[in-house]
Amino acid sequence: MGGYTDTRTRGQAFVDTGRAEICALASRRLESARACAAELHCDACFDDYRRLVESQPDALLIEVPHRAQDEIALWALEAGFDVLIGGCLSSSVENGEKIAAAATGGGRLVETGYQRRYDPAWEEIRRLIQNKTLGEPVMAVTMALWNADPHSWYYDQQESGGMPLVHLSYCYLNAVRWILGTPVSVAAVANRKAEISRGRVDEESCAVLVGFENGAFASATASYLGPEGMVDSRPRFVCTNGGILVDLTQPTITISRGDGLEERSWEMGPSPFVRQAERFLSALETRAPALNPPGDALMDLRIAAAVSASIREKRTVDLDGLARREVR
Incomplete structure (x- = not known):
């Protein structure tokens, strides 16, 4: 879910692993979700992120402005999803601590988007x-x-x-x-x-x-x-x-x-984005944190x-x- 360019880049990285498919996209502007979904070969598009549950995803990728990201990340964790956040953990220390506590309390995985650790x-x-x-x-x-x-x-x-x-x-x-x-x-x-x-x-x-x-x-x-x-x-x-x-x-x-x-x-093998996506998918199976917990x-x-x-x-x-x- 989120902005077109960043979502497309990281969404494609998941597709390029050969281990995942994008089952739904959400964006505040539905036309943006549809355009991105077309490139990622995804049919389900929403203008309300809460409707993503209808597609029964295994995990969520969040690529939105940080203040909105805080709200979405907490919702996702409370809904029982593992999450890859495309940038920093949160817009503030206070909200970051809430996200970390929600992940720990719910046994959910959270990975932030610093892909240079996979370069x-x-x-x-x-x-x-x-x-x-x-x-x-x-x-x-x-x-x-x-x-x-x-x-x-x-x-x-x-x-x-x-x-x-x-x-x-x-x-x-x-x-x-x-x-x-x-x-x-x-x-x-x-x-x-x-x-x-x-x-x-x-x-x-x-x-x-x-x-x-x-x-x-x-x-x-x-x-x-x-x-x-x-x-x-x-x-x-x-x-x-x-x-x-x-x-x-x-x-x-x-x-x-x-x-x-x-x-x-x-x-020039897999990009750091693809390598991070691979590690995140493996973490979903092993339940062991990746490099940016x-x-x-x-x-x-x-x-x-x-x-x-x-x-x-x-x-x-x-x-x-x-x-x-x-x-x-």
């Missing part, structure tokens, strides 16, 4: 870093410039939950923390220069420093402003005895060591909340302290 290049980076093949991890550096449509829900603070949650976590902080380990602190600065009207995202562009338990840090910049020709700089990981440079256009990494450079590439995905929400708090209060935010305040 063979990022899997290899994680192996190299965690095995300390290149020495101790020192830092990761990323930049993600994206020319977001100001008329879309991405620019709506309430609908999206904010740019750090929507864009920064996806490009590429979720994958970076999967590699570097447990984050403990956040410091950030931000501005809003292009879309300044009421209701637009609070942080249009931001730079974030995330400290990790092992002493490494990540420097991540993200923006909804992406000037023509200014592609993202390649993510890089620096270690005491070398480093890794990531190619964003293909599954290729360049490894730097004292004795030179080594390039590693992976043949709710307990882990809550950290992306906490980091986004810490980014906003750091900007608002002009201080470094301790993530443990933030979590303790949430409990109180």
Whole structure:
């Protein structure tokens, strides 16, 4: 259920596994559901997501703006469905905790949409870093410039939950923390220069420093402003005895060591979307969580909340302290 393009991409990924078929689609605009359904060879279309139960699905894929996503995810879990959410877990920490609790309480599986954890290049980076093949991890550096449509829900603070949650976590902080380990602190600065009207995202562009338990840090910049020709700089990981440079256009990494450079590439097999769909389908059978379960995905929400708090209060935010305040 959800937006045309994203639903089509992830829906097709399920079809491409050869293990699933799309049995029904729902969209607020019925014509969008019908157009997407035609491409996914699906006959049942609804303009009310609650009617999806009529097709007796085994699980649901949710691809909608985050505030609507919260409502739909909670309904799906209460109705007894396992769920793949195409982006972050929720629009807020509070709602994310409700979704996580509903999944645990009902014995349901929830997987969030961070497909880079299924990319063979990022899997290899994680192996190299965690095995300390290149020495101790020192830092990761990323930049993600994206020319977001100001008329879309991405620019709506309430609908999206904010740019750090929507864009920064996806490009590429979720994958970076999967590699570097447990984050403990956040410091950030931000501005809003292009879309300044009421209701637009609070942080249009931001730079974030995330400290990790092992002493490494990540420097991540993200923006909804992406000037023509200014592609993202390649993510890089620096270690005491070398480093890794990531190619964003293909599954290729360049490894730097004292004795030179080594390039590693992976043949163009199944896309990360297909690999994630495969893992989710297997999880439905084994009842074992995939790589993006709710307990882990809550950290992306906490980091986004810490980014906003750091900007608002002009201080470094301790993530443990933030979590303790949430409990109180």
